[in-house]
Amino acid sequence: MSIEAGQLMIRDLSAIAATTFGTGNAGKISVRAKGDISISNGSILSGVAPGAVGDSGTIDLQSRSFLLTSGSVVQTQTLGRGNAGNIRVQVADSFLSRDNAQIRGSVEPGATGNGGEIKIGARSLSLSNGAQVVTSTAGSGKAGDITLNVLEDIFLSGKNTGLLASTKASVSTSNRVAAKEDGEAGSLLDSAQDLSTQPGTIITSISGKLSNDNDVDLYKIFLAGDRTFSATTIGGTEVDTRLFLFDASGRGIYGNDAGGRSPQSTLPANDLLTPSNSGVYYLAISSSDNLPYSDRGNIFNNGAGVLAPLLDAEGYRPVQPSC
Incomplete structure (x- = not known):
């Protein structure tokens, strides 16, 4: 080009x-x-x-x-x-x-x-x-x-x-798991599908379905930290997606919307916002029309590329995303 x-x-x-x-x-x-x-x-x-x-x-x-x-x-x-x-x-x-x-x-x-x-x-x-x-x-x-x-x-x-x-060396382990959505993964912390594992286990993929444009699937996962986490929908779907990551209390960490350049999205490793601490996190996937919000407003900007959280306050919880 x-x-x-x-x-x-x-x-x-x-x-x-x-x-x-x-x-x-x-x-x-x-x-x-x-x-x-x-x-x-x-x-x-x-x-x-x-x-x-x-x-x-x-x-x-x-x-x-x-x-x-x-x-x-x-x-x-x-x-x-x-x-x-x-x-x-x-x-x-x-x-x-x-x-x-x-x-x-x-x-x-x-x-x-x-x-x-x-x-x-x-x-x-x-x-x-x-x-x-x-x-x-x-x-x-x-x-x-x-x-x-x-x-x-x-x-x-x-x-x-x-x-x-x-x-940085990638995590090397023979314990790899391909996860699958069980029924309908929820969109709130207490209804998220639990995929959290012990450190050393790698979730290689999550397969599931967004049932409509307003559907949001939330998964509880365990991250090893050290900025090694990444997630992508590239090659896995033709749906125009957004990805978001939240900490254990529901506060926004980072998100991604590829915007016009691709219908798929990627949360990159080694980004400024990639978690460096190990522990429980929540991974959300939704259509591109959805943004997570709390009772204090939107959690992320409505933009393209890697999205930083707008606010980082105690008590933030991801709820049903809406534009």
Whole structure:
């Protein structure tokens, strides 16, 4: 996929994406803009789906300046067998990323392959308010390198802001369980289907059915922590889904809605919001028309990509989601 333009703006859940779901590599994404590239609440993605074999494509962006904000993401990722592609951003002037936006190359748990390299060239670079440049692997392989070629200032500001590279071993165990919805999984904590297991047991899949657009299935699970948890509906359904994770008391941890780029969704490992503590959690799957709320309002933003909780207050409980 090759784009040449005066400037490129991606807004409000829009996306440019290339994914391989079978055997073969995902396509490359190349953008050449004479002016600016600006992404707000949007994404540019290249990935390898679970069970697929092939490399994700490279993402190559060139422009006068680059702005990434409002939770936007530029990402190469493998959930199957293959390497995550490299990401290159080359701008003549400023590179600016803020408000939990990410440039990310990752290999997720259970996947096989190497993480992509990230190279950024600019006159100046600024990351603030939770913005990150991340290479990581929680599967089999190496995390990619991060290379910055900045002529003048590099500015990092705010909690959880930074340049991060990590390699974590996936959980290795022969005790693997394929779970199945028993009757109708409930949508409240006290009616959730209990799939919680002892540490060391991996739930490889959950099969079930959303009976209508308002149906929500909630599962009680046990996580080992250390940011190794991930869940995806890619390759498992044609329904346009959303995924949400809650802690043991029902407070929102993170969610995902792939938006226009895909009808399926993924809660990634090694994300800023992925749980680092072990214990009981609740995993919810619903159609894309639903959002969880409490008696104090919506728990998550109505957006695309990884969703952070709006509020984190004692007493939050997921109830029947509604738009």
